[in-house]
Amino acid sequence: MQASHRPHLLAVVSLALTAAIWGGGFPATKYCLNAGLSVGALLTLRFAIGTAGLGLMVALLRIPFRRQDVQDGLWLGLVLTTLFWLQTDGLRFTTTSKSGFITGLYVVFTPMVALVAGDRLRLSHALGAAVALLGLLMLVREPGAAWGGWNRGDSETLLAAVLCGFHIVLTAHFSRRSSAWILAFTQVAVTGAASLLITLALPAPFGFAGAARALARPGTWVALGFMGLLATTLAFYVQSTMQARLGATESAILFSTEPLWTALLAMSGWIPGIREHLSPLQLAGGLLILAATLVAELGPRLLRRFQASEAEDAIG
Numbered sequence: 001m002q003a004s005h006r007p008h009l010l011a012v013v014s015l016a017l018t019a020a021i022w023g024g025g026f027p028a029t030k031y032c033l034n035a036g037l038s039v040g041a042l043l044t045l046r047f048a049i050g051t052a053g054l055g056l057m058v059a060l061l062r063i064p065f066r067r068q069d070v071q072d073g074l075w076l077g078l079v080l081t082t083l084f085w086l087q088t089d090g091l092r093f094t095t096t097s098k099s100g101f102i103t104g105l106y107v108v109f110t111p112m113v114a115l116v117a118g119d120r121l122r123l124s125h126a127l128g129a130a131v132a133l134l135g136l137l138m139l140v141r142e143p144g145a146a147w148g149g150w151n152r153g154d155s156e157t158l159l160a161a162v163l164c165g166f167h168i169v170l171t172a173h174f175s176r177r178s179s180a181w182i183l184a185f186t187q188v189a190v191t192g193a194a195s196l197l198i199t200l201a202l203p204a205p206f207g208f209a210g211a212a213r214a215l216a217r218p219g220t221w222v223a224l225g226f227m228g229l230l231a232t233t234l235a236f237y238v239q240s241t242m243q244a245r246l247g248a249t250e251s252a253i254l255f256s257t258e259p260l261w262t263a264l265l266a267m268s269g270w271i272p273g274i275r276e277h278l279s280p281l282q283l284a285g286g287l288l289i290l291a292a293t294l295v296a297e298l299g300p301r302l303l304r305r306f307q308a309s310e311a312e313d314a315i316g
């Protein structure tokens with residue numbers, strides 16, 4: 001293998017593993033909830049671990065803090081807090097697989113949010129949204145169930161996916177003027193601190209009551225360590241250092257595999273207490289959602305290549 005190809009291959013492998021790690025975050029969250037951790041206790045602990053990990057990275061890299069960086073990170077942290085509370089609480093009512101696929105709709109929602117910010121909506125984005133809607137209906141469809149199988153958890157997760165779009169658009173805007181590392185550290189720290197304050201203000205059943213019993217299980221700490229160190233600290237580090245070596249299309253394709261990893265892990269039975277099943281119709285719906293993300297990301301680039309090829313043929 002030529003040495004010039006190694007950085008590209010390393011980036012591809014790194015981002016593919018990052019997508020798998022993020023996919024594993026859903027069943028890890030479900031495990032902690034099943035163990036007895038409340039949403040607030042779980043998020044407080046997860047983001048405390050993530051803050052410590054990112055704080056160590058920032059210190060080792062000697063990255064300076066600027067006022068603008070911290071202010072931007074604060075706004076991102078408020079969005080991230082709301083997003084994760086909705087997504088995590090949604091997991092109490094919906095399945096891990098459905099949560100992963102519905103969250104994956106952020107790829108479709110992001111250009112729609114950008115439209116509100118003044119960007120132009122491309123045909124591929126509208127087509128991707130239509131395909132995603134069909135896939136979503138198939139994914140949640142449960143014949144005979146109330147509301148066709150749609151539940152509170154699905155609604156919360158869908159709203160979280162919309163907020164993911166806002167978070168991505170804001171991140172793209174802020175990253176032009178602020179340090180990526182300080183943005184990452186600040187928003188994770190804000191999410192942890194806000195989750196702590198919210199949890200302390202909630203009634204006992206929704207606060208830290210029962211946390212000691214849940215934390216007495218070694219598996220709970222394994223799941224929290226996975227989410228805090230791998231899905232937060234390591235994932236941010238890999239994304240910050242490796243994504244620049246790839247094109248946007250390659251990155252989008254790699255990240256779009258996240259829901260598939262979630263579904264595979266949830267159905268595998270490898271995680272204690274989690275063994276889910278998707279009907280053929282639901283699985284087809286999940287795959288349609290994945291197809292929608294690819295249409296939204298690849299459509300404009302494939303169209304430009306087709307137009308360029310036609311132009312070259314016309315000149316020739």
